[in-house]
Amino acid sequence: EAGVTQFPSHSVIEKGQTVTLRCDPISGHDNLYWYRRVMGKEIKFLLHFVKESKQDESGMPNNRFLAERTGGTYSTLKVQPAELEDSGVYFCASSQARINNEQFFGPGTRLTVL
């Protein structure tokens, strides 16, 4: 069974540009999560989808970040316009059940904003 995949693995963009990250969860997992790790800090929760619905987006830093999960399959996270402080590793995870269920993580997308 394929794990969680993320694309691209690395992205280097200039301040003010737009970047779109993609996550493909494990097939059949209704729950999809985005997390971010800024250098030297903890991995922080961004938001949670159940199928195509946003259940919790309390961790989204500001309105430059837009996450979608059309059709309840893969998800995208767009940053527009990117700022220097957006640099970090963006992780996606998925799980079957919501409460206390093991979350399977992708390898992350390393975003560098210059």
Next chain:
Amino acid sequence: ILNVEQSPQSLHVQEGDSTNFTCSFPSSNFYALHWYRWETAKSPEALFVMTLNGDEKKKGRISATLNTKEGYSYLYIKGSQPEDSATYLCAPPNSGYALNFGKGTSLLVTP
């Protein structure tokens, strides 16, 4: 957002040594405690999901205990090997699903 503390921040041991790390978290409104193993540029790998006070789980040479009343969990590695080198993260979920990660314990095992 839960305040999660992990100690030590980093650890360097010799191959064959046994070691342990601590994760401290608020004991109120406890849902579960997740442990992950993470090597840079790879996916964080789930080790354990612990829910009950007094829980003890084991996977090979790695084991973990949980004390929800006092708000801590220990992760033990018996007979450390170089391939155990990684960052070990604990994460109690907020409201049951959004994981709150600690900064992790970075373990280096040298031959």
